[in-house]
Structure formats: structure tokens, C-alpha cells
Amino acid sequence: MVLALVFIVGSSWFYAETARAEYGDVIINNASDEAGMRPAVFPHWFHRIRFRCKVCHADLEFKFKAGGNQINMLKIIDGEFCGACHNGEIAWSVENCDVCHSGKPGTPTQVHGSTVQKLLGLPGKKK
Numbered sequence: 001m002v003l004a005l006v007f008i009v010g011s012s013w014f015y016a017e018t019a020r021a022e023y024g025d026v027i028i029n030n031a032s033d034e035a036g037m038r039p040a041v042f043p044h045w046f047h048r049i050r051f052r053c054k055v056c057h058a059d060l061e062f063k064f065k066a067g068g069n070q071i072n073m074l075k076i077i078d079g080e081f082c083g084a085c086h087n088g089e090i091a092w093s094v095e096n097c098d099v100c101h102s103g104k105p106g107t108p109t110q111v112h113g114s115t116v117q118k119l120l121g122l123p124g125k126k127k
């Protein structure tokens with residue numbers, strides 16, 4: 001009984017977290033501010049409707065955690081993380097700095113609600 005409850009609470013937490021990440025934008029700012037770049041913005045929903053979770057979270061080894069990956073430009077240019085697609089073939093290439101580095105300076109790493117999220121009335125991170 002207790003175990004079942006733990007499972008239910010645990011899994012609804014998981015789904016709530018998953019939904020938040022799925023529809024929100026991930027702001028990645030582990031290094032950008034320090035390097036004088038605007039934080040990187042990863043629109044999760046935009047990508048998620050184009051690719052399966054597995055492509056990024058298994059094949060490309062993105063950890064399920066905002067800011068939980070050691071991403072830098074050398075790796076991206078080398079074809080890791082964002083660079084697996086943003087290489088001028090699958091998607092536009094790394095020269096378009098501002099398309100990714102579009103966050104408001106000083107915004108910490110986080111998932112925040114996107115326009116899509118507001119339109120659909122989906123649960124988001126309360127701030």
C-alpha cells in the first residue's frame with residue numbers, strides 16, 4: 001500500500017517534470033554569462049516535435065537535467081550535443097550565434113514556460 005503510494009506520487013512528479021521540460025524552454029547558462037555571451041536558449045518543444053526523445057537523450061547522451069551537460073563551443077563545433085544537428089546539414093550551423101545565445105543576460109540555468117506552454121495552458125514552473 002505504502003509502496004503503491006510512493007510509486008504513484010513518484011510517477012506523477014516525474015510526469016509533471018517531464019511535461020514542464022517538454023513544453024518549456026531550457027535556459028543554459030553554466031558558462032555564457034562568464035564568457036560575455038547571452039545565455040543559450042533551447043526550445044524543448046520545438047525540437048521535441050521534430051525528434052524522438054531517444055535521439056537526444058540516448059543517442060546524443062543529453063542528460064535529463066537543465067544545465068546538467070558540460071556543453072561548450074569546442075564540443076558543439078566537434079559535432080557533439082547541439083552540434084550533432086546544428087552543422088549546416090540537419091539544421092543551420094554554429095555561425096548563427098545569436099539564435100542560440102538569445103537569453104536575457106544574467107538569467108540562471110532553468111526551464112521556463114514557453115509561448116506554446118501558455119497557449120495550451122499546460123503546467124509550468126511557478127516563479
Ligand code: HEC
Pocket residue numbers: 028029030031032033035037039040071072073074076082083086093094095096097098099100101
Ligand atoms: C546551436 C546552438 C548554439 C550556437 C549556434 C552557438 N552556441 Fe555557443 N553555446 C551553446 C550552448 C548550449 C552553450 C553552453 C551554454 C552555457 O553553459 O552557458 C554555449 C556556450 C558558449 C560559450 C561559453 C563556453 C565556451 O565554449 O567558451 C561561448 C563563449 C559561446 N557559446 C560562444 C558562441 C559563439 C561566438 C557562437 C557563434 C560563432 C556560438 N556560441 C554559437 C549553443 C550554441
Ligand code: HEC
Pocket residue numbers: 017018020021022026027028042044047048051052053054055056057062063064065066067068069111
Ligand atoms: C533535440 C534534442 C532533444 C529531444 C528530441 C528531447 N530533448 Fe529533452 N532535453 C534536451 C536538452 C538539450 C535538455 C537540456 C539539457 C541541458 O540543459 O544540458 C533537455 C532536458 C530535458 C529534461 C530535464 C528538464 C529539467 O527540468 O531539468 C527532461 C525531463 C527532458 N528533456 C525530457 C524529454 C522527453 C520526455 C523527450 C521526448 C518526449 C525529450 N526530452 C526530447 C534535448 C532534447
Ligand code: HEC
Pocket residue numbers: 040041042043046047050051055056060081082083084085086090091092099100
Ligand atoms: C537532433 C537534432 C538537434 C539537436 C541535437 C539540436 N537541435 Fe536545435 N534545431 C534542430 C532543427 C532541425 C531545427 C530547425 C532548423 C530549421 O528550421 O531550419 C532547430 C532549431 C533550433 C532553434 C531555432 C528555433 C526556432 O524557433 O526557430 C534554436 C534556438 C535551437 N535549435 C537551439 C538548439 C540548442 C541550444 C541545442 C543544444 C542544446 C540544439 N538546438 C540541439 C535540430 C537540433
